[in-house]
Amino acid sequence: MIRLLLVVAALFGATGVMAQDFPNKSITVVVPVPPGGVVDLAGRLAAEALAGELKSSVVVDNKAGASANIGATYVAQAKPDGYTLLASYSLYHEVNPLLFNNLKWRPESFVPIGRVVVTPSVVVVHPSLPVHSLKEFVDYVKKNPGAVSFASQGTGSVAHLGSELLKQDTGIEMVHVPYKGSGPAMQDLVAGRVQFFITAPPAVMGYVQQGRLRALAIAGSERHPMLPEVPTSVEQGFPNFQLNPWVGLFAPADTPDAVVRKLAAALEKGLTQPKAIESAKAAGASVSFQSPQELAKTVAQGRAYWAALVKAANIKIE
Incomplete structure (x- = not known):
């Protein structure tokens, strides 16, 4: 019994030391699409936010292909230590598992770190x-x-x-x-x-x-600053027709909670910088941080919502 307690204590101690020491090497943010576009932008905003707050090197690696599944698979199979992260678009994250057979990842393959931007349509x-x-x-x-x-x-x-x-x-x-x-x-x-x-x-x-x-x-409840004269779907009497895609940052499942909290805190603080806000605005998006817990709820709700639509519309990958 004493030996078991010592092992448990050692494990908890190792996790605490790891989080305290994190990061001690470069972090990679994998973007599962080519350079350019809002997903790539969000990945780079997240990388800059983490680099600035953690005082560490953070690099962006574009691993595009197969409707973002190549990059997602790479991160899902990476060591869960907080050094390999995924910038994921909401529809890839929530809908791909509904459409593709034999995926090597599932939403449960990741733990949320935080939402980065929302992208109106x-x-x-x-x-x-x-x-x-x-x-x-x-x-x-x-x-x-x-x-x-x-x-x-x-x-x-x-x-x-x-x-x-x-x-x-x-x-x-x-x-x-x-x-x-x-x-x-x-x-x-x-x-x-x-x-x-x-x-x-x-x-x-x-x-x-x-x-x-x-x-x-x-397609939402708020007008867009780039097209301020264009009314929303809600204003026009279509409250059910709303699209609020987002891009979030994720780590492999089983990444230590303390590391996730440290990454989330750095991301949240870094995204408040004027440069991040203006860069998102210039791309037609807006910085909109959600905590790991909030983003987990968002993902779960999105999966259920799109699953119903995919089934009703009989959407399939040809």
Whole structure:
């Protein structure tokens, strides 16, 4: 019995020493997408925040591919010591396990450190459609079922799931046209080959200002500073049509609690710096920290929410 108590005490002592000594080498933040875009931005904001507060080297490693599953798998299988972290987009984290068979990771493979940013979405249409509000759009599609096509960055993307959410909420019918990324989707939208798209405000602001696209709504409850004249979906009477994607920072499961707390505290403090706030704002996002406990609840709620939609809309990876 005494030997067992000594072993337990030694383990707790080792964990305490590890947390006190952490970090004593470079930390890596894995971004599971290519450089550029809001996920990469959030990963770099998190890295800068940690580096500044922990006085340690923090590097960003872009491990892109397989709808972010390569990077997620890498971190899930890393040593749980706090030195290898994942910047994860909410839809990758919550929806990929619903769509991909034989994943080598699950949401339970990670422990949350904290949310970094939220990324509002804007609904845009080609100006050839005779609509100027979300209600007019819904009414038009109801009168012309199947005549409107919506673009997405691929199955399970925010544009895909958001469009399915609007369809489910209003009973309208649209044709899904998936693309390999936002670039080609945007090209066909501006050309009028598809008519409807959901994306981040910075991607369409110039086209909207030039009159080449028309913004109908911000899919949420707050207007966006880049498009302040565009009303929200809630303002227009569609309270169920809200999209609030986020990017958070995660560590492998079994990372010591003391290390997670130290990382979370550094992330929270670092994200209050004006540079972090302005960088997020310039990318159309906003810094919005959540604690590990809060982010865990957010993930659980998101998984349940999207699981219901994926089942109802029969969404599958082709």
